[in-house]
Amino acid sequence: MANVAIDGVVQEAQPDELLIDLINRSGVSLPHVCYHPQLGPVQTCDTCMVEVNGRTVRACATIVAEGMSISTKSAKASAAQVEAFDRILSNHMLYCTVCDNNNGNCTVHNTTKLLAIEHQRIPFQSKPYEVDNTNPFYRYDPDQCILCGRCVEACQNVEVNETLSINWEDPNPRVLWDGGSTIGESSCVSCGHCVTVCPCNALMEKTMLGHAGFLTSLKKSALSGMIDVVKGVEPETGYGSILQVSEAEEAMREHRIRKTKTVCTYCGVGCSFDVWTKDRHILKVAPEHGPANGISTCVKGKFGWGHINSEDRLTTPLIREGDKFRQAGWDEGLSLVARRLSEIKANDGPDSLAFISSSKCTNEESYLMQKLARAVIGTNNVDNCSRYCQSPATQGLFRTVGYGGDSGSISDMEKADLVLIIGSNTAESHPVIATRVKSSHKLDGQKLIVSDLREHEMARRADLFLHPKPGTDLFWLNAISRYLLDNNLAHTKFLDQWVNGLDDYRKSLEPFTMEAASRISGVPEETLKAVAHMIADAKAMCILWAMGVTQHTQGSDTSTAISNLLLVTGNYMRPGTGAYPLRGHNNVQGASDHGSMPNMLPGYQSVNDPEVRQRFEADWKVKLPSTKGLDNHQMVEAIHAGNLKAMYLIGEEMSIVDSNANYVGDAFAKLDFFVVQDIFFSNTCRYADVVLPGAPSLEKEGTFTSTERRIQRLYQVLEPLEGCKPDWKITQGIANQLGAGWHYQHPSEVMDEIASLTPMFAGVNYERLAGYKSLQWPVAADGTDEPLLYIKRFAFPDGKARLFPVSWIGPTDQPDSEFDLHLNNGRLLEHFHEGNLTYRTEGIREKTPDTFVEVSPELAEERGIQSGTWVQLVSRYGQVRVRALVTDRVHGMELYMPMNSVESPVNRLTSSHTDPVTNTPAYKETSVHMKVLAEVGESPLPRINSRFGHPTPQNGVEVERKWKRADYAPPGNGLVQLQTKQ
Ligand code: SF4
Numbered sequence: 001m002a003n004v005a006i007d008g009v010v011q012e013a014q015p016d017e018l019l020i021d022l023i024n025r026s027g028v029s030l031p032h033v034c035y036h037p038q039l040g041p042v043q044t045c046d047t048c049m050v051e052v053n054g055r056t057v058r059a060c061a062t063i064v065a066e067g068m069s070i071s072t073k074s075a076k077a078s079a080a081q082v083e084a085f086d087r088i089l090s091n092h093m094l095y096c097t098v099c100d101n102n103n104g105n106c107t108v109h110n111t112t113k114l115l116a117i118e119h120q121r122i123p124f125q126s127k128p129y130e131v132d133n134t135n136p137f138y139r140y141d142p143d144q145c146i147l148c149g150r151c152v153e154a155c156q157n158v159e160v161n162e163t164l165s166i167n168w169e170d171p172n173p174r175v176l177w178d179g180g181s182t183i184g185e186s187s188c189v190s191c192g193h194c195v196t197v198c199p200c201n202a203l204m205e206k207t208m209l210g211h212a213g214f215l216t217s218l219k220k221s222a223l224s225g226m227i228d229v230v231k232g233v234e235p236e237t238g239y240g241s242i243l244q245v246s247e248a249e250e251a252m253r254e255h256r257i258r259k260t261k262t263v264c265t266y267c268g269v270g271c272s273f274d275v276w277t278k279d280r281h282i283l284k285v286a287p288e289h290g291p292a293n294g295i296s297t298c299v300k301g302k303f304g305w306g307h308i309n310s311e312d313r314l315t316t317p318l319i320r321e322g323d324k325f326r327q328a329g330w331d332e333g334l335s336l337v338a339r340r341l342s343e344i345k346a347n348d349g350p351d352s353l354a355f356i357s358s359s360k361c362t363n364e365e366s367y368l369m370q371k372l373a374r375a376v377i378g379t380n381n382v383d384n385c386s387r388y389c390q391s392p393a394t395q396g397l398f399r400t401v402g403y404g405g406d407s408g409s410i411s412d413m414e415k416a417d418l419v420l421i422i423g424s425n426t427a428e429s430h431p432v433i434a435t436r437v438k439s440s441h442k443l444d445g446q447k448l449i450v451s452d453l454r455e456h457e458m459a460r461r462a463d464l465f466l467h468p469k470p471g472t473d474l475f476w477l478n479a480i481s482r483y484l485l486d487n488n489l490a491h492t493k494f495l496d497q498w499v500n501g502l503d504d505y506r507k508s509l510e511p512f513t514m515e516a517a518s519r520i521s522g523v524p525e526e527t528l529k530a531v532a533h534m535i536a537d538a539k540a541m542c543i544l545w546a547m548g549v550t551q552h553t554q555g556s557d558t559s560t561a562i563s564n565l566l567l568v569t570g571n572y573m574r575p576g577t578g579a580y581p582l583r584g585h586n587n588v589q590g591a592s593d594h595g596s597m598p599n600m601l602p603g604y605q606s607v608n609d610p611e612v613r614q615r616f617e618a619d620w621k622v623k624l625p626s627t628k629g630l631d632n633h634q635m636v637e638a639i640h641a642g643n644l645k646a647m648y649l650i651g652e653e654m655s656i657v658d659s660n661a662n663y664v665g666d667a668f669a670k671l672d673f674f675v676v677q678d679i680f681f682s683n684t685c686r687y688a689d690v691v692l693p694g695a696p697s698l699e700k701e702g703t704f705t706s707t708e709r710r711i712q713r714l715y716q717v718l719e720p721l722e723g724c725k726p727d728w729k730i731t732q733g734i735a736n737q738l739g740a741g742w743h744y745q746h747p748s749e750v751m752d753e754i755a756s757l758t759p760m761f762a763g764v765n766y767e768r769l770a771g772y773k774s775l776q777w778p779v780a781a782d783g784t785d786e787p788l789l790y791i792k793r794f795a796f797p798d799g800k801a802r803l804f805p806v807s808w809i810g811p812t813d814q815p816d817s818e819f820d821l822h823l824n825n826g827r828l829l830e831h832f833h834e835g836n837l838t839y840r841t842e843g844i845r846e847k848t849p850d851t852f853v854e855v856s857p858e859l860a861e862e863r864g865i866q867s868g869t870w871v872q873l874v875s876r877y878g879q880v881r882v883r884a885l886v887t888d889r890v891h892g893m894e895l896y897m898p899m900n901s902v903e904s905p906v907n908r909l910t911s912s913h914t915d916p917v918t919n920t921p922a923y924k925e926t927s928v929h930m931k932v933l934a935e936v937g938e939s940p941l942p943r944i945n946s947r948f949g950h951p952t953p954q955n956g957v958e959v960e961r962k963w964k965r966a967d968y969a970p971p972g973n974g975l976v977q978l979q980t981k982q
């Protein structure tokens with residue numbers, strides 16, 4: 001602690017605290033335009049000048065030291081602040097009353113007021129550049145740009161897309177995309193970081209323009225006229241009275257613009273933000289306070305909300321009549337569902353019915369779905385789509401450390417000094433997590449090793465990139481563990497104290513020599529040894545993995561091998577360490593956590609355990625089934641075998657996203673009765689007997705659990721579209737038609753019930769989750785949560801972890817002379833899965849209109865393929881027609897096909913092979929034959945896709961270049977640079 005005096009009042013500063021943070025914390029009003037706590041000091045605006053012990057310094061770049069005497073209002077400081085802000089206003093026209101950014105949070109407006117600026121000394125000067133409207137989501141107006149560089153800092157060092165810079169040496173500096181491209185043709189991934197942090201209206205969401213203000217929708221000519229009027233009266237009246245008018249207009253906006261906190265509906269990162277709405281119009285997504293993301297989002301969370309007001313939302317229940325559907329009322333729809341489920345249960349028993357929860361729905365909805373299955377119908381046939389992705393990772397962690405979730409938080413990934421990413425295209429599938437790794441790697445010396453088939457962005461950034469043969473990760477991981485143990489590079493103290501099973505594990509590693517690993521994986525021995533030494537040298541390592549590991553026949557075993565390696569090297573129990581299987585959907589973690597699993601009641605309590613069952617039976621007042629039910633994969637098999645007759649499925653496009661899609665579709669066609677609940681008429685709805693219109697995340701309350709086990713509340717942003725209902729209400733309606741007598745009025749009551757029955761969530765309630773508060777499970781009854789697991793013990797009875805031996809089997813469906821190419825598949829940044837949600841956002845469609853198959857340059861040359869050539873991919877299970885994209889992201893005989901298509905889904909090609917431990921499909925083990933068709937079309941990725949851009953990496957805004965300009969002099973007299981923090 002340091003004691004300092006601010007304007008004569010003594011304050012206590014934190015060690016290493018920035019002066020500006022202390023000043024803000026102590027409630028003193030100091031102008032500051034370029035400083036943003038999540039960006040750190042940018043030092044471009046000079047408005048935060050203060051006097052420290054008689055010298056003028058920037059408060060944002062000065063670290064507090066004992067005994068400082070700070071004046072924020074001395075004549076010298078005030079003169080410097082005003083002069084600096086005067087320079088800013090020469091770059092910005094104040095027309096607040098007719099500006100869509102006049103919402104109370106405009107830094108330029110508020111600073112004008114704070115400094116009581118009445119007139120400009122330096123007149124406004126227009127810049128010789130056009131407004132850039134070429135991005136579908138936001139626009140840049142150079143004339144309003146104050147050159148603060150916040151956007152550049154955010155793009156370069158937070159998002160680390162490295163698109164933006166400022167040409168400080170130019171007579172008329174401006175923000176540049178890729179050094180001078182249009183936004184539309186640049187490498188910009190439309191993540192929105194820059195727009196979010198812009199302190200004025202230079203960068204604005206297009207959804208705000210003409211919509212936020214009362215007068216801003218006027219025609220451009222009328223607007224210009226009004227701006228001229230304002231400028232005309234300014235010399236006489238000064239800014240004071242003009243600002244009064246604009247503040248009256250701003251106050252009126254407060255009554256019609258709603259700002260509601262929600263959690264992103266797409267991936268498992270768990271970004272949260274305020275959604276600004278005017279009636280049903282989404283004005284913007286404003287991230288700032290989210291514990292997982294702060295100011296960060298990706299394009300989907302920031303701009304991908306076109307599905308909410310899409311014209312093709314389902315708004316009424318549909319009932320099949322022959323080959324057609326007819327509209328029906330809710331009473332008719334729900335009573336038909338209840339009648340048919342009852343009849344089938346009566347005729348064929350409860351286990352002839354099955355239930356599939358949605359990973360897009362809330363925890364409370366998942367809980368009610370499994371309660372309906374178990375307590376009302378009497379079956380454990382309930383599952384969710386974690387079966388397709390995450391179950392193997394969960395299994396690997398259950399086997400070794402006890403909890404089936406990420407062992408720490410995103411902040412641990414930032415702190416690690418080595419991150420190892422295996423089978424995860426993190427920059428596209430978990431973009432905001434990728435930003436944290438990219439930033440630590442770029443700025444803090446973090447090392448990065450990536451193992452993947454594709455040379456994606458993280459691979460290109462890596463210090464070491466491995467490209468093992470498909471499906472061989474288990475082998476090289478085990479070989480590294482063996483090498484570390486054999487060469488005294490393991491963490492023996494940790495193993496002695498905290499880990500069981502070392503002897504058996506060592507024996508199991510016998511076949512896994514470096515020589516064998518190199519032969520099997522194709523990775524040179526020296527590279528594997530280099531990986532081993534980087535791991536041994538790292539003080540704290542995190543391993544991140546995803547579907548490239550789990551969607552293999554040995555997905556569970558490979559996940560286990562990862563956790564074993566972390567144990568061998570002592571990389572658990574400390575900040576910056578641990579296992580991070582990156583969860584795919586926004587609530588895939590929560591769907592399993594809350595019991596939508598055939599063998600587990602909520603909180604991973606086994607259905608076999610009589611004590612557990614009795615607890616639930618006492619509360620639910622029913623007898624519960626005790627044998628494990630069918631998982632998703634077994635449900636499809638059971639339909640084909642004639643044992644499963646009816647299914648109720650919520651929000652899963654299972655006929656497209658399940659492996660071997662043709663086989664799954666054929667199964668659905670055989671069901672006696674099929675209920676699908678969704679927000680659109682999905683491909684899966686085509687097989688339904690009844691379709692029920694649910695509500696998307698913005699239209700309901702509840703909680704989601706993200707990849708870091710973080711439970712967060714979403715608040716209702718909009719009323720459900722007329723005719724739709726929140727999914728928990730629909731499930732309750734069906735249960736009550738079946739005589740359940742549920743009376744939940746609000747999801748908070750469901751959460752209270754969950755907490756009362758589930759030790760893992762004992763302390764979870766809506767009060768503790770209010771606003772941006774969150775909890776990372778397990779949560780004790782007193783509300784204590786665990787951002788980092790295993791600090792004191794592992795989650796086994798003796799508190800010790802377990803090394804779990806795994807042996808090598810090898811992948812199925814290997815290429816042969818007929819199916820000679822390996823087909824990999826996965827997500828694209830812009831789309832979520834098949835794209836049912838994201839294709840409904842026009843800008844996303846424009847940038848990324850279709851799926852494609854990536855073909856390596858060498859294979860393209862051999863087969864006479866160019867980008868746009870149509871090819872037919874044929875596997876042992878089906879075929880699709882798709883355009884080729886030639887790219888060096890893939891190598892040799894390996895193809896990659898993103899899954900964003902309903903017309904040509906990659907899962908027509910994938911098989912029914914599964915990981916035997918979890919029944920997760922081996923999506924990534926597919927061999928195909930590629931027939932080149934005569935037709936050549938446009939490239940499937942248009943030129944305006946960010947992948948064609950040319951980033952311009954640099955270290956932030958590089959303000960030193962501004963300071964070197966001949967026309968720059970620090971404002972005020974005698975600016976002194978004290979100890980600064982960049
Ligand atoms: S990538 Fe694009 S949207 Fe994201 S911060 Fe950079 S310029 Fe802005």
Ligand code: SF4
Pocket residue numbers: 144145146147148149150151152175194197198199200202203
């Ligand atoms: S566009 Fe960038 S440099 Fe210009 S005002 Fe906005 S954040 Fe500052």
Ligand code: SF4
Pocket residue numbers: 264265266267268269270271293296297298299300301302430431432433
């Ligand atoms: S999709 Fe994922 S990374 Fe993107 S905003 Fe949503 S939660 Fe964040």
Ligand code: FES
Pocket residue numbers: 031032033034035042043044045046047048049058059060061
């Ligand atoms: S806030 Fe801009 S230089 Fe300090």
